[in-house]
Amino acid sequence: MKFTYQNPTQIIFGAGTISQLGEVVSANGKKALLVTGGGSVKRSGTFERAVSSLNAAGVSVVECSGIEPNPRLSTVVRGAEIARSEGCDVVVALGGGSTMDAAKVIAAAVFYDGDPWNMMFHVQENRKLPERALPIITVPTLAATGSEMNAGAVITDDKTTVKSFVSAKCMYPRVAIVDPELTVSVPKDQTAFGICDLITHVTESYFNGVDGTPLQDRFAEGVILTAMEWGPKAVADGRDLEARAQVQWASVVALNGWVQVGTLAAFPVHMIEHTLSAHHDIPHGAGLAVVNPAWMRFAARSNPARFAQFAERIFNISVRYPLDTEAVAEGINRFEAFLRSIGCPTRLSQVGIGDALLERYAHDTVLVAHDAEGHLPGRPSMSESDIVEVLRSVL
Amino acid sequence: MKFTYQNPTQIIFGAGTISQLGEVVSANGKKALLVTGGGSVKRSGTFERAVSSLNAAGVSVVECSGIEPNPRLSTVVRGAEIARSEGCDVVVALGGGSTMDAAKVIAAAVFYDGDPWNMMFHVQENRKLPERALPIITVPTLAATGSEMNAGAVITDDKTTVKSFVSAKCMYPRVAIVDPELTVSVPKDQTAFGICDLITHVTESYFNGVDGTPLQDRFAEGVILTAMEWGPKAVADGRDLEARAQVQWASVVALNGWVQVGTLAAFPVHMIEHTLSAHHDIPHGAGLAVVNPAWMRFAARSNPARFAQFAERIFNISVRYPLDTEAVAEGINRFEAFLRSIGCPTRLSQVGIGDALLERYAHDTVLVAHDAEGHLPGRPSMSESDIVEVLRSVL
Numbered sequence: 001m002k003f004t005y006q007n008p009t010q011i012i013f014g015a016g017t018i019s020q021l022g023e024v025v026s027a028n029g030k031k032a033l034l035v036t037g038g039g040s041v042k043r044s045g046t047f048e049r050a051v052s053s054l055n056a057a058g059v060s061v062v063e064c065s066g067i068e069p070n071p072r073l074s075t076v077v078r079g080a081e082i083a084r085s086e087g088c089d090v091v092v093a094l095g096g097g098s099t100m101d102a103a104k105v106i107a108a109a110v111f112y113d114g115d116p117w118n119m120m121f122h123v124q125e126n127r128k129l130p131e132r133a134l135p136i137i138t139v140p141t142l143a144a145t146g147s148e149m150n151a152g153a154v155i156t157d158d159k160t161t162v163k164s165f166v167s168a169k170c171m172y173p174r175v176a177i178v179d180p181e182l183t184v185s186v187p188k189d190q191t192a193f194g195i196c197d198l199i200t201h202v203t204e205s206y207f208n209g210v211d212g213t214p215l216q217d218r219f220a221e222g223v224i225l226t227a228m229e230w231g232p233k234a235v236a237d238g239r240d241l242e243a244r245a246q247v248q249w250a251s252v253v254a255l256n257g258w259v260q261v262g263t264l265a266a267f268p269v270h271m272i273e274h275t276l277s278a279h280h281d282i283p284h285g286a287g288l289a290v291v292n293p294a295w296m297r298f299a300a301r302s303n304p305a306r307f308a309q310f311a312e313r314i315f316n317i318s319v320r321y322p323l324d325t326e327a328v329a330e331g332i333n334r335f336e337a338f339l340r341s342i343g344c345p346t347r348l349s350q351v352g353i354g355d356a357l358l359e360r361y362a363h364d365t366v367l368v369a370h371d372a373e374g375h376l377p378g379r380p381s382m383s384e385s386d387i388v389e390v391l392r393s394v395l
Numbered sequence: 396m397k398f399t400y401q402n403p404t405q406i407i408f409g410a411g412t413i414s415q416l417g418e419v420v421s422a423n424g425k426k427a428l429l430v431t432g433g434g435s436v437k438r439s440g441t442f443e444r445a446v447s448s449l450n451a452a453g454v455s456v457v458e459c460s461g462i463e464p465n466p467r468l469s470t471v472v473r474g475a476e477i478a479r480s481e482g483c484d485v486v487v488a489l490g491g492g493s494t495m496d497a498a499k500v501i502a503a504a505v506f507y508d509g510d511p512w513n514m515m516f517h518v519q520e521n522r523k524l525p526e527r528a529l530p531i532i533t534v535p536t537l538a539a540t541g542s543e544m545n546a547g548a549v550i551t552d553d554k555t556t557v558k559s560f561v562s563a564k565c566m567y568p569r570v571a572i573v574d575p576e577l578t579v580s581v582p583k584d585q586t587a588f589g590i591c592d593l594i595t596h597v598t599e600s601y602f603n604g605v606d607g608t609p610l611q612d613r614f615a616e617g618v619i620l621t622a623m624e625w626g627p628k629a630v631a632d633g634r635d636l637e638a639r640a641q642v643q644w645a646s647v648v649a650l651n652g653w654v655q656v657g658t659l660a661a662f663p664v665h666m667i668e669h670t671l672s673a674h675h676d677i678p679h680g681a682g683l684a685v686v687n688p689a690w691m692r693f694a695a696r697s698n699p700a701r702f703a704q705f706a707e708r709i710f711n712i713s714v715r716y717p718l719d720t721e722a723v724a725e726g727i728n729r730f731e732a733f734l735r736s737i738g739c740p741t742r743l744s745q746v747g748i749g750d751a752l753l754e755r756y757a758h759d760t761v762l763v764a765h766d767a768e769g770h771l772p773g774r775p776s777m778s779e780s781d782i783v784e785v786l787r788s789v790l
Contacts, residue, residue, distance in 0.1 A: 002412070003408050008403045013398050015397070212641075226610040246396075
């Protein structure tokens with residue numbers, strides 16, 4: 001185990017903490033670019049509360065609304081232009097993962113020399129990470145991506161349908177104000193997709209990480225067990241603030257690095273899903289619910305011991321060591337059944353995807369992330385035909 | 396659940412990382428106060444490696460050695476005087492928890508107006524937290540206190556035998572270089588005491604925290620299970636680098652806030668032990684091994700459900716809910732047996748403490764931390780006679 005880790009983001013967590021927004025932002029700037037998605041933050045009254053808090057603290061607000069569910073490069077470029085021309089000195093993200101991701105890249109693009117697409121992970125030649133960004137304050141309105149307390153962002157190039165990501169030190173939010181009250185109006189389906197997203201963040205490192213990280217295993221299991229205990233309550237009754245709080249805290253921890261540290265894990269399930277949502281604009285969490293169990297069945301063949309541990313520790317399935325294919329299959333089945341029970345799709349047809357473009361998805365996925373052999377990194381690494389096989393298994 | 400959390404320390408973890416010390420320190424200063432304890436870092440060659448790395452990076456070294464196992468106020472004052480008179484601009488701690496704690500307070504005392512004792516938690520009038528400190532770099536040579544990645548320090552006033560603590564934002568280390576190779580020469584007993592110390596950090600928040608922190612519970616259990624799996628291997632064969640690494644990572648996480656965040660827990664077992672080690676200069680972890688199981692039996696009476704969860708999740712003891720006093724007792728017995736199995740004392744007589752001063756220990760403990768009724772905060776809070784009862788149960 002060998003790693004370097006630092007997460008400088010301050011998190012302010014709890015019901016009602018959005019009232020601190022103005023004070024927090026005013027310590028970082030005087031003119032805020034307020035980045036939002038669709039109209040839900042306006043309908044819920046959250047937008048108005050945020051603006052009031054900012055204005056009361058002497059912070060003026062420039063609006064950048066309309067961030068798409070799968071945020072686009074052109075949107076990010078537009079946001080950076082607004083921030084520059086208006087002289088914004090701080091960026092506030094008020095929304096879900098897409099809004100926060102876009103806000104981070106906007107904050108960095110303000111100072112970036114050239115096309116911000118050159119920041120992205122998949123760029124082969126002349127890739128250049130951003131080194132400077134406007135201060136970023138995140139206020140998530142959905143428990144899902146964990147973007148509020150990490151330095152990552154996922155962006156789609158609308159021209160090429162390539163979805164890629166970037167993670168840079170300057171993109172760590174200064175402060176994340178995580179107020180579970182803001183999530184009580186999230187509809188059942190989005191709540192369920194968020195739960196699947198957060199669980200998938202930790203299953204990625206759990207199944208794709210290096211051996212010899214037993215404490216990280218325990219932390220991942222803790223996130224999954226907590227999400228499986230409290231998630232269904234949040235789905236059943238969106239106004240259950242206790243359930244909302246537990247799910248949201250789990251979503252923060254699932255991708256702020258505490259679970260992944262030292263695992264050196266690739267995120268193959270995310271990479272495959274990114275291609276699906278780039279092509280079809282489906283909710284990221286819904287796509288993960290389809291891909292993750294299918295991927296698990298594929299990966300379990302080469303790494304059964306790890307999946308046996310999952311079955312045993314998450315579902316209390318009794319395992320006969322060293323190898324128990326029945327227990328392994330049962331663990332994955334139970335996980336898939338859990339996703340269905342909270343309302344997630346587990347077949348491509350349920351999200352309107354057929355078999356016409358399977359090879360294209362595989363090709364695009366490998367385009368964004370590949371090893372020397374052209375395979376998608378992960379445990380195991382996957383050829384394009386492996387990816388097709390996995391997707392075909394859940395048509 | 397409501398909290399604010401930020402831990403800005405960068406951690407560099409892994410065997411051999413001490414070679415990065417010079418480079419890391421030179422980014423923070425040019426003249427280092429190198430704080431060390433007794434002679435073990437010199438005997439093991441670690442001191443020489445550190446100095447070589449520092450000098451090679453152009454950092455000159457001023458030595459401040461002789462930090463005691465329970466570091467004293469007078470030592471801290473001496474260290475700050477050396478740093479000031481020599482014009483040191485960075486403080487490097489190379490040693491165990493005592494050395495790191497002393498180094499942190501030295502770094503803050505350099506700029507502190509007045510007696511550094513006025514920083515401490517128990518000070519009633521005119522307490523003043525430090526607001527500025529020299530950059531601190533920690534290099535732990537023992538897996539135990541977690542001091543390398545938090546802002547806390549415990550200091551004893553040698554004149555009054557009062558042991559108190561301080562935690563201030565400026566005392567977060569800039570960088571913690573955590574190299575498990577440095578711990579392979581730690582003797583069996585100190586290894587075991589460190590394991591007890593790290594486990595006790597998480598049992599404190601597990602048993603004394605507020606209700607409604609299920610993810611923090613899982614994380615605490617993860618730390619305990621990992622320490623119980625790998626700790627005995629590190630005790631059995633000190634050169635087992637894999638075991639040393641797992642125990643050390645667990646010790647970092649046990650008190651860098653990831654487990655305690657949002658629990659608002661008092662640390663009554665630590666407070667009681669601090670008094671014992673202030674009076675008798677016993678190793679902190681050995682004192683904890685005596686006090687913790689005894690405290691658990693006391694606390695379980697008023698909070699049996701939480702101890703039943705401990706029995707079930709840590710020792711796989713089958714629990715009959717809602718109340719199962721047998722399972723609760725069995726869980727605590729098994730925990731005490733584990734401590735004994737790795738060589739920890741579990742009776743006061745084993746660390747040379749008799750019954751002559753029980754009331755004095757209780758009085759001194761409550762002097763440092765008390766609520767409005769004069770009780771030691773915790774779950775439950777403890778009167779002086781409660782503390783005497785707990786200590787008397789393990790004479």
